[in-house]
Amino acid sequence: MxxxxxxxxxxIEELETRAEKLSDAARVTHEExxxxxxxxxSHSDRTRFEMQxxxxxxxxxxxxxxxxxxxxxxxxxxxxxxxxxxGSLVIAERDGKETRCFVLPEGNGIxxxxxxxxxxxxxxxxxxxxxxxxxxxxxxxxxGGAPSRLSGKVKAIE
Numbered sequence: 001m002x003x004x005x006x007x008x009x010x011x012i013e014e015l016e017t018r019a020e021k022l023s024d025a026a027r028v029t030h031e032e033x034x035x036x037x038x039x040x041x042s043h044s045d046r047t048r049f050e051m052q053x054x055x056x057x058x059x060x061x062x063x064x065x066x067x068x069x070x071x072x073x074x075x076x077x078x079x080x081x082x083x084x085x086x087g088s089l090v091i092a093e094r095d096g097k098e099t100r101c102f103v104l105p106e107g108n109g110i111x112x113x114x115x116x117x118x119x120x121x122x123x124x125x126x127x128x129x130x131x132x133x134x135x136x137x138x139x140x141x142x143x144g145g146a147p148s149r150l151s152g153k154v155k156a157i158e
Contacts, residue, residue, distance in 0.1 A: 002117045004077050004089050007102055010112040012072050019065035026058035068106035084132045084157055094152035
């Protein structure tokens, strides 16, 4: 099993990769926008505006990743607790299978690890993160309604 420090490092690495890719894409999109025809050159062409908008959105998303990286780099993992808290690695049983969730302040939806050590990041703002916080080993949880209801039981907390 991968320890929490390694998982946190892997989450930060994934965010750094995503931020770098978005920054590169924003730069390329901006350069293309500069070369695109202006509205005066082509009355029906909105390419320049659309590319500038796309570039701005890419820069915004990269900035959000950078902010998340800063938060996670300053985040101190807690000591093991009897209840799920920020920084807990939760092993849950769902439909007879074990799943792992790492409760972090940022990085929701990122999956890190390999094979049996795969782990999904959930945040307190996510539906699953909200229901897991405060749960103890043996407690059940459920998120959502039919047909996409997600339910399980907390098997271990690290």
